[in-house]
Amino acid sequence: MMFGDWNEVCDASERYGCNFNNEGASAFNSFIHESGMVELPLDGRRFTWVNKKASKMSRLDRVFMSVNGLNIFSDIKLNTLNREYSDHFPLLARVNKNDYGPIPFKFYNSWLTCSDFDELVRDKWSEDERVFHDKLKELKMSIKAWMIEKRRCDNANKTTIINRISELDDKIDDNVIDEAEMVERGDLAQQLHNLKQEEDADNLQKSRIKWDVEGDENSKNFHALLKQKRSKQTINGIQVDGEWITDPSLIKNAFFNFFKCKFKRN
Incomplete structure (x- = not known):
């Protein structure tokens, strides 16, 4: 400083x-x-x-x-x-830490390729009759639990596939593998490739998010300007009816009421 x-x-x-x-x-x-x-x-x-x-x-x-x-x-x-x-x-x-509520929820594109993801979202959304905010919060928790279980299953499946491929490779070395096992090895290799491809897609998206936030040595000045601009545009308080307010909940409520009046139907 x-x-x-x-x-x-x-x-x-x-x-x-x-x-x-x-x-x-x-x-x-x-x-x-x-x-x-x-x-x-x-x-x-x-x-x-x-x-x-x-x-x-x-x-x-x-x-x-x-x-x-x-x-x-x-x-x-x-x-x-x-x-x-x-x-x-x-x-x-x-x-001065201003709490404007929960941070944005990260959504990974690879989830859309999972056959059970659409069903999870559809079922969870239709069974919940609460208000919109609470439905989103409950859906977020369900997706997190689904993702943890999915990663556990994927890791276990990946380990099983690698071990089985290793066994079949030993048979290939000993020249005792049959045609059915060769087909099985090809299927296992494709499954392993799909798991690796999905993992790489998530890592690529994470790296882009990290670059957006932190940058690299070649974009140091660019991200310094972004941080300065973000700091200048941060809303620390607003004046409502002659009174200066800094409470995040009151600020959000003031913005909501302002735009509610703007978009109200005549």
């Missing part, structure tokens, strides 16, 4: 009543880019320095974090506090 009074700004909008130095701003932006650090978005005020007459204002105070630091403290926020005698507003960085 780097923080302090930098005595420089990134663009002209961060100064008021002051001369803007384009060369200084370019050098400062280059320094930020080359350092690989991500700036924490500031909530509360636009400027952090104000002269006594409030005729000149600038955004001089900043806090930067590394990408690894943001991975650890993904919910860190930066706020301005009230100033008294200083011409700088104090900054407060704190980790």
